[in-house]
Amino acid sequence: MPEAQGLERSALSQLVAARKMFQKAITDNPDQFQGSSQEEPPPIADSAQKLSQMAEFRNEAARRSSSWKRRSKSRRSFNKRPANAAQRLSQTGQ
Numbered sequence: 001m002p003e004a005q006g007l008e009r010s011a012l013s014q015l016v017a018a019r020k021m022f023q024k025a026i027t028d029n030p031d032q033f034q035g036s037s038q039e040e041p042p043p044i045a046d047s048a049q050k051l052s053q054m055a056e057f058r059n060e061a062a063r064r065s066s067s068w069k070r071r072s073k074s075r076r077s078f079n080k081r082p083a084n085a086a087q088r089l090s091q092t093g094q
Contacts, residue, residue, distance in 0.1 A: 026033055
């Protein structure tokens with residue numbers, strides 16, 4: 001336990017030292033950390049195109065989901081049926 005506490009204190013002291021260096025860099029060079037008004041904003045993708053891509057993805061996911069549900073349902077009903085005609089006859093009592 002004392003070893004863990006020593007490691008934690010060491011890490012904390014390194015963190016404090018790094019924070020002090022960062023704060024000093026900011027106070028020594030404040031102009032370097034101010035945003036420039038001449039910078040261009042990042043390009044924005046065509047929202048109509050992005051919306052149509054998202055709708056296409058949503059529709060594809062819904063189509064696959066409903067297809068999977070139909071197949072799963074048909075498999076369950078198929079598994080409930082007798083495997084061959086002889087079994088069907090024996091179940092009906094003939």
